[in-house]
Amino acid sequence: MALGGALSVGLVGLKAFIIQLQAFISPGLPFFSIIGLPDASLSEARERVKSACTASGVSWPATRVTVNMSPASMPKRGSSHDLAIAASVLSAAGVIGPRALENTVVLGELNLDGTVLPINGLLPIMLHVKEQGIENVIVPRANRDEAELVDGLRVFCVSHLGELLEMLGAHATYEVHEVHADSQKRDVPEADLTLPGDMNEVVGQREAKEALTIAAAGGHHVLMTGPPGMGKTMLASRFPGILAPLDHQEQFEVASIRSLCGQLGAYGIRDTPPFEAPHHTATVASLVGGGAGIGEPGAVTRAHCGVLFLDEAPEFSPRVLQSLREPLESGFVAVSRSKGVTIFPARFQLIMAANPCPCGYGFGTGERCTCREKDRIRYFSRLSGPILDRVDMQLSVNPVSHIGAAAPQEGESSEHIRNRVIAARTIAAQRFASFGWACNAQASGSWLREHTPAPVLAVVNKSLSTYQISLRGAYRVMRLAWTICDLDGRGSPNLDDVDRALSLRTQENA
Template identity: 35%
Template sequence: MLAKTYGAAIFGVNATMVTIEVTVGQGNNTYLVGLPDSAVKESVQRVEAAIKYQDYFYPRNKTVINLAPADVRKEGSAYDLPIALCIIHSSEQANLKKLEEFMIMGELSLDGKLRPIKGVLPIAIEARKNKFKGFILPKENASEASIVNNLDVIGVTTLQEAVDFLKGTLEVEPTISDTRDIFLSTLNEYETDFADVQGQENIKRSLEIAAAGGHNVIMIGPPGAGKTMLAKRLPSILPPLSLQEALETTKIHSVAGKLGTKATLIARRPYRNPHHTISDAALVGGGGMPQPGEISLAHNGVLFLDELPEFKRSALEVMRQPLEERTVSISRARWAVEFPANFMLIASMNPCPCGYYNHPEKECSCPPGSVGKYLSKISGPLLDRIDLHVEVTPVNFDQLSSTRKSEPSAQIRERVIKARDIQTERFKDNPGIYCNAMMSSEMVRQVCALSEAGKMLLKTAMNKLQLSARAFDRILRVSRTIADLAGSEEIKIEHLAEAIQYRSLDRENWGS
C-alpha cells in the first residue's frame, strides 16, 4: 500500500516542497532513496525504535521510502515524523486518512517524543503557498510557525498524538498568534540605552549620524574608552523594523537555528558581535549545504567587529562585496544561493598594538613604524566602504562621577526617524535605495550639490588635511545626512565642516 505526505527542504532562506512516499510490499530490507544525507539515512533507526516504543510494529517486508524530487539534496533529522506516519499508514496499522492534507516535519527521539527542528518559518510559508490545510510539527516550534496566518499549525509532542490526530480520534487546537500584537508589543524594548552613557557626546553624535544615514562607522581609541559599550547601544536609536523586515530577519534566524524554542517574531533589530577568530564561512556564510553567516544574521541590524585588525584578512576581504551589494552570493559547482545582508557595519580598533597612541595621558610604547604597520592590516578597499572614522578618547573622572542623566535613546531615535523619512521621500523613485549611504557616485553629485563656499572649504580641507580622493564622496554623503538631521534642504558650511572631521584615517599623516 502506498502512503504519501509532504515536507520541505531548506535552500538558502527559502523552503522547497518535498513529497515523502512509502510503500510496503514483498521482499526484505528498507530502502531510503531521494538523495538523503547521513542524518536522513540514520532516520530509519530512529523511526524503527520510535514506532516500536509506541506499540506499533516496524514492517519486516520490503519498505521503500522515497523523498521526491530525487535530484534535490535532503538534510537533517526533520523527516523522521512524516516517514514514521507513512510507514504506519502503508503497513495498514492505522488509517491516517488526512495524511495528504498536511505538511509534516519533526525529529523523533527513540521513545517517540518529538524534538524541535530549525527552519520552521520558511517551511510554514511554503505550506501556505501550496494551500495545505495545516502544518504538523513539534509543539515547541508551534509558536514560530503560527506567525504565518491562514494555516492551521498543529503542535504535537509525540508520534502517537500525530497518529491520533490524523485518524480523527484526537482534537488538537491550532496554535494561534497575533503577529501584529507580538510585533508592536516588543518593537521598542531594548536592554541598553544611551541614557546610561556618561560623556562621549561627540561619539554619540557620530553614531546618531550613522543611524540616520545608514553609514558604516569605525571607532579608533584606547582600551576602556567605551567603544564596545557605545556600539551595543546603536540598535536602540535605529528606526523600528517594519513588519516585512521583521519577517525577513526571523526567517534567517530560523534557518540558522538561532531562534530557540517557543520563539516568535523578531521585532528588534539584531546585533551581532562575532569574535575575531571567526572563520570566513562563519562570517559570510557557506558550508556543504550553505547556512547564513554573521553578516546575514545581522540583516536589518548591526554587525559589530571589535578589534578589527585582529580579524583574519581573508575574512574581512570577503565582506567587501556584501557591503556594496547588500546580499551575499555563495556559489558551488551545481548551484548558487543568495542570503540577504543589509547591515550596518560598526568596527572598533586600538590605534596601535599597545593601544595608547594619541592618548592624552599615557605614552605609546610601540616602536617606530608599528602604528602604520598595525593600521595596514585593514585594506584600503574595506576602509573605502566605511563613511565615518571616529576617534574615541577616555572619559575623565568628572564625567564618570556626574549624576546628570544623558539624553535617552528614545529622543535620539525620534531625530533619526525624521531624517530617514526625508530620505525615504527623496529616494521614492529609486528602488533599492533607502538611505544616504546607499547612494551611487552619480546620485551623490545630484543630491549633494555644494555652494561655492562649500566647494572652497572642501578643497581647502582635502589639501591641508591631505585627505585621499576616496574621502570626497564619503564626506558629501555624511554632510547630506547631517543636513537631513538639521531639517535643511541644502548642505551648509557647518554640515560640511562636521562631516570633514569624520575622516581621520584618510589623513595621509595619521599614524606616521
C-alpha cells in the first residue's frame, strides 16, 4: 500500500478553494476511481490520466488506485485537475519523490498523448493561491501570460506530463506537441475588442449626450426612447468611452470573470469598462447565469463594473427582464442549482433603448404609425413598473432635423466628457470615502435623508405625496440631484438640480 498527494484549486463561481488530492494504491484487481464529488468531466479524467502516463513512458499501476479529492463535501468539476491527479498517483507509485510537490499547486488538463492543455479561470485561482501563502504553481505553458499577471509566486510552466516528471527528478520519454492558448479561447466578437467610438460622431442629440454624462458621473441606469435610426444604439455603444477608467481592483475583478469565461486571452487586462449587449432573444440563463450542476456566469456578470445594454428592450421576454430586478438592487446574482448556490458579482449600469411603439413611428404627429392602441400598450407593458422604477433616467431621443453637408464632428469628444465625469466621481469618492462608496448611485437612503438640503427634500416629498414617484424613486431623484451638482462643482444640490433630476426621472416615453 502507498499514498501520494498533490494540491489543486477548485472554483465555485469566482470563489476558489484549495483541493488536497490523495492517491492510494492498494492490492486488488486493476481499478481506478476518483472520489470526492467529481462531476462527469472530472470522472472522465481516469482515462485521460492513464493514457497520458503511458504516453510519457510511465507504467500505470496494475492494481487498485483510488484518488480522493478533499474537502469531499465541496463539488469538483472540470478537467483542470487532471495534472494534479496524475502527479498524486505517480507520487504514490514512487515515480515522483514523496516531498517533491510540497507547497505546490498543480493545474492543467491532460490530453491522451500527455499534452498539457490550458484551463479557464486561472487568474482567480492564482490570486487565491497567493492569499493562501502557497509559493509554487505548476501551470500549462499556454497559460503563461495569464499566470504571470500575479506577482509573488514561483510559476513553472509545462506543456507535457513528461516535462513535469523531469522537473521533479523522474525519467520520462515523450514527444511534445505545442498547444496555443488560442485553441482553447472562446470566440469574442471582434467589435467587442475595439475601443468605443467617440461621442462627437453622433449627430445632434445634445440633450441626450448631456443626460448620459450625468448617468456616467453618478452610475445611474438609463432608458432611451425614440424613433429608429436616431442614434440610440450609437450613444449606448459609446457610453463606456465616457465612463471613469477602472481602478486596479476593478480591473482584476473584470479580468477574473473573463478568465473564468475563457475570454481573458482576447481582452487582456484593461481599464476600459466592459460592454455587454445581448440579443433580444436571450434566455434567463444566458442573462443572469445558469447551466447544469454549478451555475455559469451570464451577461450581467460579464458586464460587472461596466455596461449592460438592452437594445429593443420591449422585445425581450418579460421573464428575462424581470430577472434583472434583484441584481439591479443588490449588485450580485445568486444562481441556484442542484449542487449548490453560486454567487456572481453583477454591479453594472443598465442602458435600455426602445422605440415609441412596435412600428417605431409613433412620435410627433404619429401620422406614419400603423400600431393600434392595444399594440402600444402591450409593447411597453413588458417594461413593468418594478423595472422602470429601478431606472434612474428616462430620455427621449428626438428626431434630428438637419445635418451639415460636411458632417462635422459635433459637441464634446468622449475624452472631454470623460474628464468631466472623472472630476465629478472624484468629488463623490472624497465625500463617501468613509463609507466605501464610489459614486452617488451607491449612497444609502439614510445618508441622503441626512445630508440633502431641506428645500430639496421638500420638493422630493411633494412629488412623493402626489404619487409622481415611489419611495425608491425619491432616493434615485436625490442621487441624481447630487450627481448634477457634482458635475457643476457645487457642494450640495439646489432647487434647480432637483427639478432637473425630477424631469429626467419622470420624462414620458414619447
